Every structure is written in structure tokens, then in C-alpha cells.
Amino acid sequence: MQLWRHYHLAQSIPDALRALAEAEGPASIIAGGTDLLLDLEQGRRSPVHTLVDVTRIEAMRVVEIRNASLFVGAAAPLNQIVASPLVAEHAQALNEACALIGGPQVRNAATLGGNVAHALPAADGTIALTALNAQAEIATQNGRRLTPLIDLFLGPGQSALNPQEEMLTGFLLPLRARGEASAFRRVMRPQGVAIAILNMGVWLRREGDRIVKARISVGPSGPTPRRLRATEQALCGRSPTSQVLAEAAQTLLREARFRTSRHRATTTYRQHVAAILLEETLLTAWERAGAG
Amino acid sequence: MLNKWKLDTWITLTFGRDQAATCNTAHNKTPMSPHTISLTVNKQAIIVEVDPSETLAQLLRNRLRLTGTKIGCEEAECGACTVLVDDEPILSCVYPAVRAQGRRVLTIEGLAPNPRAGELHPLQEAFVTHGAVQCGFCIPGQIMTAAALLREKPHPTGEDIRKALKDTLCRCAGYPTIERAIQAAAHALRTGEPVPPPTCPPSSEPLYAVGKLHKRPDALEKVTGEAKYTDDLHFPGMLHAKVRRAGVPHAIVQRIDVSKARALPGVAAVLTAEDIPGECNHGLVVYDWPSLIGEGERVRYVGDALAIVAAETPELAEEALALIEVELDPQPVISDPVQARRPDSPKLHENGNLLKHIKVRKGDPAKGFSEADIVLERTYHTATTDHAFLEPECAIARPTEEGRLEVYVGSQIPYADRHQIARVLGWPEERVRVVGQLMGGGFGGKEDIAGQIHAALLAVATGRPVKLLYDRHESLIAHPKRHATQIRVKIGARRDGSLMAVETELYGDTGAYASLGEKVMTRATTHSAGPYEVPHVRADCYAMYTNNPPAGAFRGFGVTQSAFAIESMMDELAERLGMDPVELRRKNALRVGGVTNTGQVLRESVGLLECIEKVEDEMRRRADGDPFEPKTPPHAPHLRRAWGLAVAYKNTGLGGGAPDKARAEVELFEDGTLEARTSSAELGQGLVTVIQLIAAEALSMPPERVRVLVMDTDLTPDGGPTTASRQTYVTGNAVRMAATVLREGMARTLAERYDRPPHEIRFIEGLAHVNGHKVPLGEVARMMKAEGREPRVLYEYWAPETKPLGQGGDMHFAFSFAAQAAEVEVNTLTGEVRVLTVIAATDAGKVINPLGYLGQVEGGVMMGLGNALTEHFILEQGRPFTDRMARYRIPSIVHAPEIISIPVEHVSKDGPYGAKGMGEIVSIPTTPAITNAIYHAVGVRIDRLPVDQEQIALALAARSAR
Numbered sequence A: 001m002q003l004w005r006h007y008h009l010a011q012s013i014p015d016a017l018r019a020l021a022e023a024e025g026p027a028s029i030i031a032g033g034t035d036l037l038l039d040l041e042q043g044r045r046s047p048v049h050t051l052v053d054v055t056r057i058e059a060m061r062v063v064e065i066r067n068a069s070l071f072v073g074a075a076a077p078l079n080q081i082v083a084s085p086l087v088a089e090h091a092q093a094l095n096e097a098c099a100l101i102g103g104p105q106v107r108n109a110a111t112l113g114g115n116v117a118h119a120l121p122a123a124d125g126t127i128a129l130t131a132l133n134a135q136a137e138i139a140t141q142n143g144r145r146l147t148p149l150i151d152l153f154l155g156p157g158q159s160a161l162n163p164q165e166e167m168l169t170g171f172l173l174p175l176r177a178r179g180e181a182s183a184f185r186r187v188m189r190p191q192g193v194a195i196a197i198l199n200m201g202v203w204l205r206r207e208g209d210r211i212v213k214a215r216i217s218v219g220p221s222g223p224t225p226r227r228l229r230a231t232e233q234a235l236c237g238r239s240p241t242s243q244v245l246a247e248a249a250q251t252l253l254r255e256a257r258f259r260t261s262r263h264r265a266t267t268t269y270r271q272h273v274a275a276i277l278l279e280e281t282l283l284t285a286w287e288r289a290g291a292g
Numbered sequence B: 001m002l003n004k005w006k007l008d009t010w011i012t013l014t015f016g017r018d019q020a021a022t023c024n025t026a027h028n029k030t031p032m033s034p035h036t037i038s039l040t041v042n043k044q045a046i047i048v049e050v051d052p053s054e055t056l057a058q059l060l061r062n063r064l065r066l067t068g069t070k071i072g073c074e075e076a077e078c079g080a081c082t083v084l085v086d087d088e089p090i091l092s093c094v095y096p097a098v099r100a101q102g103r104r105v106l107t108i109e110g111l112a113p114n115p116r117a118g119e120l121h122p123l124q125e126a127f128v129t130h131g132a133v134q135c136g137f138c139i140p141g142q143i144m145t146a147a148a149l150l151r152e153k154p155h156p157t158g159e160d161i162r163k164a165l166k167d168t169l170c171r172c173a174g175y176p177t178i179e180r181a182i183q184a185a186a187h188a189l190r191t192g193e194p195v196p197p198p199t200c201p202p203s204s205e206p207l208y209a210v211g212k213l214h215k216r217p218d219a220l221e222k223v224t225g226e227a228k229y230t231d232d233l234h235f236p237g238m239l240h241a242k243v244r245r246a247g248v249p250h251a252i253v254q255r256i257d258v259s260k261a262r263a264l265p266g267v268a269a270v271l272t273a274e275d276i277p278g279e280c281n282h283g284l285v286v287y288d289w290p291s292l293i294g295e296g297e298r299v300r301y302v303g304d305a306l307a308i309v310a311a312e313t314p315e316l317a318e319e320a321l322a323l324i325e326v327e328l329d330p331q332p333v334i335s336d337p338v339q340a341r342r343p344d345s346p347k348l349h350e351n352g353n354l355l356k357h358i359k360v361r362k363g364d365p366a367k368g369f370s371e372a373d374i375v376l377e378r379t380y381h382t383a384t385t386d387h388a389f390l391e392p393e394c395a396i397a398r399p400t401e402e403g404r405l406e407v408y409v410g411s412q413i414p415y416a417d418r419h420q421i422a423r424v425l426g427w428p429e430e431r432v433r434v435v436g437q438l439m440g441g442g443f444g445g446k447e448d449i450a451g452q453i454h455a456a457l458l459a460v461a462t463g464r465p466v467k468l469l470y471d472r473h474e475s476l477i478a479h480p481k482r483h484a485t486q487i488r489v490k491i492g493a494r495r496d497g498s499l500m501a502v503e504t505e506l507y508g509d510t511g512a513y514a515s516l517g518e519k520v521m522t523r524a525t526t527h528s529a530g531p532y533e534v535p536h537v538r539a540d541c542y543a544m545y546t547n548n549p550p551a552g553a554f555r556g557f558g559v560t561q562s563a564f565a566i567e568s569m570m571d572e573l574a575e576r577l578g579m580d581p582v583e584l585r586r587k588n589a590l591r592v593g594g595v596t597n598t599g600q601v602l603r604e605s606v607g608l609l610e611c612i613e614k615v616e617d618e619m620r621r622r623a624d625g626d627p628f629e630p631k632t633p634p635h636a637p638h639l640r641r642a643w644g645l646a647v648a649y650k651n652t653g654l655g656g657g658a659p660d661k662a663r664a665e666v667e668l669f670e671d672g673t674l675e676a677r678t679s680s681a682e683l684g685q686g687l688v689t690v691i692q693l694i695a696a697e698a699l700s701m702p703p704e705r706v707r708v709l710v711m712d713t714d715l716t717p718d719g720g721p722t723t724a725s726r727q728t729y730v731t732g733n734a735v736r737m738a739a740t741v742l743r744e745g746m747a748r749t750l751a752e753r754y755d756r757p758p759h760e761i762r763f764i765e766g767l768a769h770v771n772g773h774k775v776p777l778g779e780v781a782r783m784m785k786a787e788g789r790e791p792r793v794l795y796e797y798w799a800p801e802t803k804p805l806g807q808g809g810d811m812h813f814a815f816s817f818a819a820q821a822a823e824v825e826v827n828t829l830t831g832e833v834r835v836l837t838v839i840a841a842t843d844a845g846k847v848i849n850p851l852g853y854l855g856q857v858e859g860g861v862m863m864g865l866g867n868a869l870t871e872h873f874i875l876e877q878g879r880p881f882t883d884r885m886a887r888y889r890i891p892s893i894v895h896a897p898e899i900i901s902i903p904v905e906h907v908s909k910d911g912p913y914g915a916k917g918m919g920e921i922v923s924i925p926t927t928p929a930i931t932n933a934i935y936h937a938v939g940v941r942i943d944r945l946p947v948d949q950e951q952i953a954l955a956l957a958a959r960s961a962r
């Protein structure tokens, strides 16, 4: 059985969109292929007619400042993101998340676009981007549009993108201002599937000894990646003392919907870890924000 | 497998300018859109037509025949397939070949600046000289990944290396040595100086060849990618086989219809149980494992084979599998050994579910417990685990023109394979030749039949060569595992720590078929009271059939399980007694003159006390204060560190009354080289080096002049099974004796020729010194031939006799001993555990091959660490959940602690130059040393493997909430 019949190495965004639209059967974008090829091979996804490879499209591989935002190309390999001084400066959480994915061989192929489009509730890159308030740039035959990243997800493994007409070209992240910083942390288990038991991204703005604004994302806490808005609120205007952190953790546990995953973690353990991650990730971002 | 590689197009490969190679293949049928791509491979420009769904690994291996790039998983998990594309390491198993368009691809074959001239890249050289190469299967991936690292970071830190090699797995797991080799190569690359030599110490009393550092004879080919493993072989006209497996744990087969599969064009044969010419069943001890399950017969585990297919391509074979119609009547599943023993459980085999009730009786336990001041009891559970050797199973069967069958396979017991294959074919054994191939690891998992019989049946049916290669998924499902075991331990001691009685009850899950289950569980039982002198012992083990995958041999052979139980219990006892755990062990440790649980008096070579002392000294030297008290590292209030210690012993050799013998042959050639031959298996552990050194020692000739030939049932005499840590001792002795007899023959010839008494003749560094003459050995061979004597000796060595269990006396002819201390760091918030240091003192008698010894220690410790922390073959009602490498996790370099090896050489009188077995002992104490350390660090007792960080975290949280 052929898992796909045709492989198109796209040279440009319009070329890729055309190939998707004109395919004689089901078509799919392939970036690094580190999720897609295994899904096809292991039968988690039905065979397709055409694969459209986007890794040669230069416009999708850049990491640069664009219109006072940080643009990270959807097809930039994760290693390139990890090595980018711009990402280290403006998006520490993203840098940390990407550095934790796979080994160097996987990171040389895997992309942020794939990480997001795969739409898993605890993908590390996605959780970091969520805390960083990323916008996704989507290209269609009719042009490009920007969408808040968080609106891209419908359910586990299901993105809102129309696979035959739309593709992610990159992500726009606000530049980091003075007093702002982010961090990403996760907890793994040494046995079984190598997906985080829990991961968390935190972004905050600090004024003196107070948090004036915060964004917190956590996975997996429901079918899609999500922000913890009540917890963010609970922290605003306050100093992250242990008292405040404990209260925020309580809010988090009310707000997040942790579940038991077989052979990975129980709800109780996830709740336990969430409080720990909140403190660790938040304080890391807090320290960074204070340092300038 | 992203197989789907298609050879049904004409492919033109243009090598350079003038060479053109044309690969012809079968006809085309599906319309595809092939791509013509141009790329450079190892600095040669090529233009090649690739199939859209072909991977780079397939292009390299199958069509360019660059088989140095290995396939360990095809899941992007193991790193064995790493090659460089434009200098960056990528996984060629998930890299579409089309994507290589315009790129520079570098494989292991092209790494050296001038490979054809035999030059090595410093990394290749360092891997050889430092002993980083064991089975070799992961090595191309390790070297390519490291090459990319050194290009970027010429001066890497240890941290850099661990990050870079994070997902490049080595199951032989000499991770610390790999790291040192990379550092050595980095030095050479930076400075242009030669690769610095290893710092590994020799034996405390090195002899001429034995006990000194030597390169593995097979290391060179393994670092250049030249080494051929079974899947690297290709024969003209070869078919590809696949197995239709039951997929359910327990059922009765109602119907198997293969007619549609047979009708598929390109399918050469589809066979079912009806087509078996000889006996259906195979097995190593009991013939209870059907090669194929027929209609009306019982399926006993998910991996049971119902039909086998041979076709022109693997894809066609796969397609044919899907056309086989099967009706199964599901039966209730027996998923654990305790359930299996219940009277109302269905009977899986004719004689019921009990494979064997194993009993050990010594003294009067009731009396012992009544005289004890303290009695403790606890039940421990160990998990099913998988060998996860990096090379999945592969067998090729090839009919010869003379009407025989050759079977190419990486097997731990070539003669047993031959016997079992012949039995199923209904042929005399001599008609089958097993040609053992290099093995990418075995660890006990390549003792049973995998694809050998199926490939043989299909080859005989079609008259063509047939290759049966498992992918990782099939490997995980099909082959025997380590026995999950439930172990209840009851222990009684006096207040001063003297052990009075130990009672154990074990339930071993031997799965669907016996394999070596009885032997493994016997070892688990006889060792279940630990390496201690205990006056009263009672041990009962029920080795039970279940509907889980069969369980068989796995490094440690049952003792891994029972050592975890007894060594955990010893620590609990020490705590209850308020005694130092080292002191408690020292007090009860077996020593010369001691009597084991089976009533064997140990007359010599018991280095346990010295192992304990050495480890304790080193541990106390490193610990700040009491090693068993928790410490909090500065600036990390949530971390706790502490040490734990455990000891173990393990028999060398089959024992228990089984005749344990090996044959070896040595032959001297006129060019002055010697060949040593035995069928014993090289699975990465380094047997060929051991044989080489022993033969060289016995003849006082340079080891480089000794060739070793192994694993061929036509060319090498039977060395017996490669199991029970027996090869160094038993086959080593056979080689030594054969060489010694040859030496005597040489002396006789020289004595006559020079008219001197034989005892005056000296052999020094490859020369015979006689009467002032120095005669090269090749010359002696010529003289012997001229006299009509063959310079060749075949020797059959019989190891000292042993007694069956229950009869007292010597159940084993030698034991190895070990003590290990582990320092762990536990995160009190998340429960995560990290092992920082392991100190391993091992008494395996004389150190024959120091580099190999170190490799065994490092790999053994890592495997014990995996057993404690990462490995869990999860079964849900007989169905494997961990059916991919992504779910069955083995330790990687990031898990590797600092490993300090301390050899303790209590020589064994009858071992070759005093050596005993060491392959297993090094792995046994690690798990309990780690779990004991966890207890000392945070007070949570682990009684179930693997360690569950969640359990630790929640226990600690509950405690602090109180």
C-alpha cells in the first residue's frame, strides 16, 4: 500500500497552495515530517495522494523582526529557532520549549508550523506560543490573514485550518519591552510516551514588585491548548509571594481541567505538578523581567 | 517502516562521470510520479530516480548499498539511521529521499577523508581504541551525530556531548566510554595530534596478552560501516517474508483462508500450519511453541503466527497479509501468573498452566524464624521488560545447489537454531547450515527462534532465498521478554544482624511458551535469599504460563528480579535493626567455606567481601558524612541526595546438572597466523576478543595474528549456548586447551627437528626459541605438515560437573559477585529521580580484556538503571501497550551517571587464566542500589518496578500535609 503517491517540493507559498488545491486526491502539507510520516506509517492517519513539502520555501524559514513584531517562519527548523538570538531576546519561552523537543536530529527537521498544526493539547512549541500571545499567519489562495493562535484549535489533533486550502506561513510575536519576560517549563516521565505530563508557558510584565499583566498557558488541560485567564487575573497587580502563588495555584486548579491519561499521569499528580510548575515558571519569568 | 520503496522503475545512477550503474527491477504497476534528483553522496555526485514515498535510508541502504546506515526503529526514536545532510545530522528513516535534491549527504562510509586508503576519521579511531564499540549497531549513528557536533563545537563540554547524543541510543550502553572517545577525537581534531589513548587500567596482574588493553578485532569494520549484519545481506532473486500474527492474546482458530493472498501477483508462497513438513513445534527446552497455529488450534499470545508469506517485495508481502482471512474464537485471557494458578483458570497447555514448581529447601525455616528476634515480610513486583537490542531480528534462508539450506541469522545459539529448523523441515540436521551473522545486541533475546524457521519454510517452498526482517513493532510484540515476577520475602534475624531464616515465594510470568522459563525461574529462586549465609531457607517458585508474550532469557536470568526483592529487604532489615546496611551485608556475606542456599560449599573465588569493602571505601570517600543520610544540595532546597548499596551473586555456566561443554578448534597457518573457531556467539559482548587473547596467551603469540571465526555450524565446532555468562569460562577454556595441545604438538615437532627435549623449547612473542634458534610459528606449521601432522587441534572442554537442584553439592562450578553503590538525586516536588554516580565492584575473576570488561560494567549498570527507572513493557490483558520504541523507553546518554568500575580479581582455579563470567553480574545490583538510595534520600520504599515518580511525589506530599 502506498501511503502517498506524489511528493511536491514547493518552491514558494503560491506554488504550495496551488499544489494543495490541484492535487488529484487528499493532500497534506509536510514540513519536518516528524509527526506526519509516523502518523501515516503507523496508520493513525489515512493515506494521502499528495504531500506538499514546504521546507524549501525561504519566506517560511526566516526568523526576523517585521513591523515591530518577531516573525518566526512556520517552516523554520526548531534548531534554527533555538539558535536565533532574536528568539532568545524576545521569546525566551519559545526558545526553551523548542530546545526541549526531541534530539538534534529531530530538531533539524521538525518545525514550529508542524508543532502547531498537529494541534496536540500539550505540544511544547504551541504552549510557549500561546503564552507569548502569538498570532498565526495563514496563507490562502486569496491572500494572507492573521489569527490569534489560540483560535486555531478545535480538538486533540484537529486544527481549524482547511488542509487543502490553508497553510501556516509563520507566527508573529510581540517584541519584548522592558519589564517583560517569559519562561517555559515541563515535567516528563521516564517511562512510556515521551509527551510532557504537564507543560507551562508564562509571560508577564513586571513593574517594581508587582505583576501588572500575565499570560499563562498549560497543557494538557482540556482538548486544546489553553490560557488560564482566571489564574492570570489572580496574579495581576500583585507580588508573587508564596501566599499569592498559593492562591493562584488554587485558582489554577479550579480553572484547569486535568484528566488522567493511561500510563502517564493521574489527575491528582497533574494537579500536584501544576502548582509546582506555576511557581517555578512564574518565578523564572519574574526574575528575568526584573533583570531588564 | 516507511518501506513502500519501489524497485519497479528503471533507475539510473550516475557515479561521477564515467561509471554508470543500472539497477533493474520488476515491472511497474501503480502509476506514481517518480522524481529525478541530483545530490552528492559521500562527495560523489549522483542522479537518481526516486520513488515519492522512498526514504533516504531506503535509497542509501537498498539501492546505493551503503548499508553502514542502520535501521533500529523507523520511528525517529533511536538515531541509528543518522546521516549528515549539508553537515546537519538528520534521521534518514523519516527523511523523504526527494528532499535530498541538491543536498550533500554524508554517511559513515564517507566520513574518513580518504576511506578507500583505509584512513580513519579521528572519531572512528577513538571509538576503536577507547572500546566504545560493542555490538556496533548504533555506532555509525553515534559517530555521525558526534561528527556534526565537533564541527560546530570543536571543544565540547560533557554537557554538549550529552545534548547532542540525547536521542542516539546505544543498548550496549557504554555511554561514558562513548563520551570519552568523543573527547579524545575532539582533542585530535583540534590539535592535529594523535588520538589520546584510553585511561582504562589493565588487569592487576596482566599476562602476556591476557589482561592488557587490546582493540576489538571487529571494531574497525564497525566504525567504517563495512560490518555486515543480517539485513545488510542481499542475494539475487531474494524474496521478502512477512508473518500474519494472531493479534489477540487467547483464541481458538476457526478458519484461515489464504486463497486470496496466494492469488496476488508477486506472491511466491503463503504457508499455514498444514504446510509444515516436519514437526510443528519448536522450543529450547520444551517443544511447546508452534511455528504456525492451524485451524482448530489455540492462539496463546498476540504474536502467535497463523500464516507466512513470501513475495517479491516487502510491500507485496504486506499486501498479501491483509488478504488472509482469519476467524478467531476469543477465549478468556490469563494476564498474570497468580491468576494462572487459580484452579478455575482455563488451561493454556495440555498439562495445565504450571510450567514448573521450583523448590529450594535448606535447614528448618520454622525453627529459624522462631529463633529470630525480628521477622519482616513484604511482597515486591518486577515488570516485564524487553531486551530492545538495537538491531531488530532478521533471518535469511537460502537453498543451495546441493539441496541444503543456509540460514543467515544473528543467533545466540547457532546449533540450537539448526536443530529446531531441521526438526520443523523434517530434515537431518546436517542438511541445514546456520551461518551466524554479526549481532546488534542480544542480551538473551536472541536465544529463541524468531524468523529462522519461517524463512526456512518459505525458502524450501519456493526454492529461492527469503529474507524475514522484523520491524521494531514486530520485534517488541513477538520475542520473549524478561519475566515479570511477584516475590514475597520473609526474613528473620537476630538483633546482632545474623540472618536466621529466609522464606521466599515467587510467581514468574513465563507467558505463552516455556522458552527458557524454567531455567530462568530456577535461577531466580536459588538466588532469592541473596549472596548470604542463611541457615534456614525455603523458596518456592511457580513459573506459570499466561497469555502474555513468552518470557525467557534476559541478562541477569531471573536473578535481576530476586536481587531487587532481597536487597530491598536487607535495607529494610538494617533499618529495623538500627544497623548500617553495609555492616549487615558484610556480616552475612558468603565467603570461602560458606554454604549457599542450595547447599553448595564455596571452596574458592568468593570476592564478595572485597567488593563490599572497595565500594564502601569509594562511597564514603565521596560522600560528605553518612552516605545514607539525605543531603540537600546548595541552592536547590527541593532536591535530596543519598546513596544506596546492594550486592549480588550470579552463577557462571548452565549448572544444575546440565552437561556444560564447548568445542573449539585452533589451526596454525604457514603465514604465521592462527585461526580459532567455535560456534559460540558474538553479540557485542566481546567474546571474539576474549578468544583471541586466550589463544594468543596460550601460544605466546601476538593477538593481531589470531583470527577468530564464530557462529557457523559448518565451519565452527559447537561452543554451546551463549547464555548464563558461560562463554569466557567454558568456551574460553576450550580455546585455551586446544591452543595448549597445539603448543605441545609444536614443541614435539621442534624437539625432534632440533634434537632437544620439548621442555627446553620456549615460545616468546610469536617465535619458538630452541637451541639458540628463533623459529617463526609459520615455519613450525610447515614443519608439522612436512611430518604429516596437521597443525590443527579440536578440543572438547567439559566444565566441572554440577548437581541438580535439590541434591546438594555443587549446583554451579563458579559464581561471580558484585557490590554497587548508587547516588541518586530525588526532586521532592515532582518525584523525579536522577542517578548521579554508580560505583561498581565486580568479582568476575581475572580481567581478560580490560576494555571489554569496562564496556560490560557500563552497559550492565545502564541496563540495571533502565530496569529501575525507564523500562516497562506494559501489557493490558495480554496486549502490549508499549509496542513501539516511542513507548518502550531505554536509557539514553542523558541518563548515564558517572560510573566507577572497580575490578576485584578473585581468580577461579579452573577458569581460563582465572576468569569467571561477567556479562550478567554487572547488571544485577544496580536496580536495588538505586531504589535503596531513593529510600535513603526521601524515605519512600519502592517495592514495585519501575520506579514511579508519581508515587514518590504523592507520598511526599501526603507526608508534608500531615
Ligand SMILES: Cc1cc2nc3c(=O)[nH]c(=O)nc-3n(C[C@H](O)[C@H](O)[C@H](O)COP(=O)(O)OP(=O)(O)OC[C@H]3O[C@@H](n4cnc5c(N)ncnc54)[C@H](O)[C@@H]3O)c2cc1C
Binding pocket: A028, A029, A030, A031, A032, A033, A034, A035, A036, A037, A054, A074, A075, A100, A101, A102, A103, A106, A109, A110, A111, A112, A113, A114, A115, A116, A117, A118, A122, A123, A124, A125, A161, A166, A167, A168, A169, A194, B075, B076, B077, B167
Ligand atoms: C523523537 C521525537 C521527539 C519529540 N519530542 C517532542 C517534544 O518533546 N515536544 C513536542 O511538542 N513534540 C515532540 N515531538 C513531536 C514533533 O516532532 C513536533 O511536534 C514537530 O514540531 C512537528 O513538526 P514537523 O515539521 O515535523 O511536522 P510535520 O510532521 O511535517 O507535520 C505535522 C502536521 O502539521 C501539518 N503542517 C506542517 N506544517 C504546516 C504548515 N506550515 N501549515 C499547515 N499545516 C502544517 C502537517 O500537515 C501535519 O498534519 C517529537 C517527535 C519525535 C519524533
Ligand code: FES
Binding pocket: B070, B071, B072, B073, B074, B075, B076, B077, B078, B079, B080, B081, B082, B091, B092, B093, B094
Ligand atoms: S531508525 Fe531512524 S531513528 Fe531509529
Ligand code: FES
Binding pocket: B132, B133, B134, B135, B136, B137, B138, B139, B169, B170, B171, B172, B173, B390, B440, B441, B684
Ligand atoms: S554498541 Fe551501541 S547498541 Fe551495541
